[in-house]
Amino acid sequence: MSDLPKSVMIFEEGPREGFQIEKGRLSTDDKVRLIDALSETGVKHIQVGSFVDPRRVPSMADVDDIVKRMKIVPGVEYSVLWMNERGLRKALEYPQLSVDGKLRLYPSATFLKMNMGRTPEQHAQKNIEMITLCRNLDVPVTQAALSSAFGCNFQGDISLKLLEELMTDALRLAEGEGVKLEELVIADTMAWATPEAIRRVVGAMQDKFPHLEIRLHLHDTRGMGLANAYAGLTMGVQRFDSCVAGLGGCPFAKHKGASGNICTEDFVLMCEEMGIATGVNLDAMMAASALAEEIVGHPVPGHTAKAGSLNEIRARVTAAA
Amino acid sequence: MSDLPKSVMIFEEGPREGFQIEKGRLSTDDKVRLIDALSETGVKHIQVGSFVDPRRVPSMADVDDIVKRMKIVPGVEYSVLWMNERGLRKALEYPQLSVDGKLRLYPSATFLKMNMGRTPEQHAQKNIEMITLCRNLDVPVTQAALSSAFGCNFQGDISLKLLEELMTDALRLAEGEGVKLEELVIADTMAWATPEAIRRVVGAMQDKFPHLEIRLHLHDTRGMGLANAYAGLTMGVQRFDSCVAGLGGCPFAKHKGASGNICTEDFVLMCEEMGIATGVNLDAMMAASALAEEIVGHPVPGHTAKAGSLNEIRARVTAAA
Numbered sequence: 250m251s252d253l254p255k256s257v258m259i260f261e262e263g264p265r266e267g268f269q270i271e272k273g274r275l276s277t278d279d280k281v282r283l284i285d286a287l288s289e290t291g292v293k294h295i296q297v298g299s300f301v302d303p304r305r306v307p308s309m310a311d312v313d314d315i316v317k318r319m320k321i322v323p324g325v326e327y328s329v330l331w332m333n334e335r336g337l338r339k340a341l342e343y344p345q346l347s348v349d350g351k352l353r354l355y356p357s358a359t360f361l362k363m364n365m366g367r368t369p370e371q372h373a374q375k376n377i378e379m380i381t382l383c384r385n386l387d388v389p390v391t392q393a394a395l396s397s398a399f400g401c402n403f404q405g406d407i408s409l410k411l412l413e414e415l416m417t418d419a420l421r422l423a424e425g426e427g428v429k430l431e432e433l434v435i436a437d438t439m440a441w442a443t444p445e446a447i448r449r450v451v452g453a454m455q456d457k458f459p460h461l462e463i464r465l466h467l468h469d470t471r472g473m474g475l476a477n478a479y480a481g482l483t484m485g486v487q488r489f490d491s492c493v494a495g496l497g498g499c500p501f502a503k504h505k506g507a508s509g510n511i512c513t514e515d516f517v518l519m520c521e522e523m524g525i526a527t528g529v530n531l532d533a534m535m536a537a538s539a540l541a542e543e544i545v546g547h548p549v550p551g552h553t554a555k556a557g558s559l560n561e562i563r564a565r566v567t568a569a570a
Numbered sequence: 571m572s573d574l575p576k577s578v579m580i581f582e583e584g585p586r587e588g589f590q591i592e593k594g595r596l597s598t599d600d601k602v603r604l605i606d607a608l609s610e611t612g613v614k615h616i617q618v619g620s621f622v623d624p625r626r627v628p629s630m631a632d633v634d635d636i637v638k639r640m641k642i643v644p645g646v647e648y649s650v651l652w653m654n655e656r657g658l659r660k661a662l663e664y665p666q667l668s669v670d671g672k673l674r675l676y677p678s679a680t681f682l683k684m685n686m687g688r689t690p691e692q693h694a695q696k697n698i699e700m701i702t703l704c705r706n707l708d709v710p711v712t713q714a715a716l717s718s719a720f721g722c723n724f725q726g727d728i729s730l731k732l733l734e735e736l737m738t739d740a741l742r743l744a745e746g747e748g749v750k751l752e753e754l755v756i757a758d759t760m761a762w763a764t765p766e767a768i769r770r771v772v773g774a775m776q777d778k779f780p781h782l783e784i785r786l787h788l789h790d791t792r793g794m795g796l797a798n799a800y801a802g803l804t805m806g807v808q809r810f811d812s813c814v815a816g817l818g819g820c821p822f823a824k825h826k827g828a829s830g831n832i833c834t835e836d837f838v839l840m841c842e843e844m845g846i847a848t849g850v851n852l853d854a855m856m857a858a859s860a861l862a863e864e865i866v867g868h869p870v871p872g873h874t875a876k877a878g879s880l881n882e883i884r885a886r887v888t889a890a891a
C-alpha cells in the first residue's frame with residue numbers, strides 16, 4: 250500500500266459525459282457557464298463535448314457554439330470527443346482544442362456489435378483507417394482505450410487473458426503503422442469492477458505493458474467508484490477521469506441506475522485528505538458542482554458539495570477555539 | 571493487500587440508524603415489515619431500534635411494539651440500543667433480544683459535552699457505573715466503541731495518540747472492574763475517515779490491542795464509505811456495521827448531507843464479487859432495500875438495488891447465449 254502517488258492528474262469529463270446523458274435540453278449558455286467555472290478550479294484537462302452525430306446524441310448539437318464561446322484559460326487543455334473523420338475534421342477547425350487519436354478497443358464483441366455495428370475484424374480495420382487518417386492530418390495517436398474492461402452487461406465477465414490479447418494485438422497493429430502508444434485508458438463502462446479487480450487488471454497491464462501510463466475511467470453505478478479509484482491509487486495510478494457532481498453515464502449501456510462517473514470533488518477530497526496533490530481547488534470544484542446541480546435541475550450523486558469539505562470544518566473549529 | 575478476510579460478519583443497523591433519522595413518522599407496521607424482511611436475508615445481526623428517551627428521539631417511541639411484533643428467525647441475533655439503566659432494564663424485559671454492555675468512548679470532548687452533557691471525567695465515572703449495573707444484572711460487557719474516531723465536526727481532527735490513550739485508559743478501567751473486552755468498534759460518526767486513515771488507525775489498534783476484534787462503523791457522507799470499508803478489509807477487518815438502502819446518519823451530528831451509513835447491499839455486492847462470503851442473499855437484501863425506500867418515501871442512497879446485481883446480468887447473458 251506504499252505505492253500511493255504523490256499527485257494525480259484529473260481529466261474532467263462532466264460537460265461531455267454529464268450533459269450527454271441528461272434528458273432535458275440544457276441551454277448552451279448554461280453549458281458554457283459550467284465549463285468556464287471548471288476552468289477556474291485548477292483542473293488541467295476538460296472534455297467539453299462530443300463531435301458526434303446529433304441525430305444519435307441530440308444533446309451535443311451545440312458543441313460548435315460551446316467551443317466558440319467558452320473562455321480559454323491558459324494551462325488548461327480542452328478536448329472534444331470524436332468518433333469518425335467528420336468529427337476529427339470538426340475538432341481540427343478549432344485551434345483552442347487539443348486533438349489526438351486513440352485506439353478504441355472493445356473486449357466485448359457483443360457491445361461492439363450493438364454500439365458500433367462492427368465485428369472485431371471490421372473494428373480493427375477501422376482502427377487502421379483511423380491511424381492513417383490521423384497521420385494524414387498530423388494528429389498524434391498516443392492512447393489505447395479498453396472499454397468495459399471488467400465486464401459487460403451484454404457479454405458478462407471479461408477475462409484478463411482477453412484484455413491482454415486485445416492489447417497485444419493493438420500494440421502490434423500500432424507498431425505496424427509506426428505509432429507509439431503512451432497511455433492506456435482502462436474503462437469500467439458498465440460498473441463491473443471491484444477494488445480487487447482493479448488491482449488485478451492494473452497490475453497485469455503494468456507488468457505486461459510497462460511503458461504505458463494507466464488512466465482509469467470509473468463509474469459509480471454500484472457505489473464502488475471511489476473504492477475502485479482508491480484501489481487504483483494503491484497501484485500507483487496517477488490519471489483519473491471524473492465528472493463534476495458525479496454527472497454522467499453512458500446512454501448506450503442501458504443502466505437502470507442513475508449514477509455516472511466518479512465525482513470529481515469527492516475524488517479530490519479523498520486524494521487531498523490522503524496527501525495526494527490534485528492541483529484542484531476543492532472549494533471552487535464544490536461551487537462548480539452546485540452550479541452543475543442547478544443547471545441539470547435534479548439532485549446529483551456527488552456527496553462532498555452537500556456535506557461540506559473537512560477544511561471548511563477545520564477552519565470553523567479553529568475560529569471557535 | 572493479501573489480508574482480505576474469507577468472510578465478514580455484517581451488523582445490520584438500518585431499522586435503528588435509519589428510522590431514527592427519518593423526519594416523517596413511519597408506522598410500526600412498516601418498521602416490523604422491514605425487520606421481518608431483513609430477518610430473511612441471511613444477515614445474522616439486526617439492531618431493531620433504541621430504548622432511548624422518546625422526547626429526544628420520537629421516532630423510537632414504538633420500539634416496545636416493534637420488539638413484541640417482529641418475527642424471530644432462529645440464528646438471527648436481535649438487539650436494541652440502550653444508553654442508561656432505564657433502557658437496559660427495558661431491553662432485559664425481552665428474552666428475544668441479545669443484550670450486552672459497551673464502553674462508549676468519546677475522543678472528542680466537545681461532542682461528549684454537546685451530545686451527553688458530560689466532561690471526560692464524568693463520562694469515565696458513568697462507564698464505571700454502567701459496568702457495575704451490568705454486573706448486577708448479569709449482562710456481559712464485551713465491547714468498547716470509539717465514536718468519531720477520525721475527526722469531529724466540533725473538535726476537528728482526532729489524533730492516533732488520543733485514540734490510543736483513550737483505549738489504554740478504557741482497558742485499564744475495564745480490567746479494574748474485572749471486565750474483559752473482546753471487541754473494539756471504531757466509528758467514523760461524522761465521515762472524516764479516508765482509506766489511508768482507516769488503515770493507519772486500524773493498524774495501530776491491531777498492533778496495540780491485538781486481543782480485540784475490530785469492527786468498523788462507517789458513514790458514506792462524503793462518498794468514501796465503501797472505499798473505507800475496502801481499506802478495512804485489506805487490514806483483515808471482518809466485522810462491519812451497515813444499513814439496508816444506506817439509511818441512517820446521526821441526528822445529533824448536524825450533517826448537512828443526507829447520506830448515512832454504508833449501504834448493506836452495496837457492501838454485500840462488493841464483498842461477494844471479491845470472493846468474501848457475507849452469508850447474505852443479495853437478491854433478498856435488494857428486495858429489503860426496495861421495501862425500505864417505499865417505507866421512507868424518498869430516494870435512498872444505495873446503488874445496487876437500482877443498478878441491479880451482476881449475477882442477475884450474468885444469468886441473463888447466459889440465458890441469451
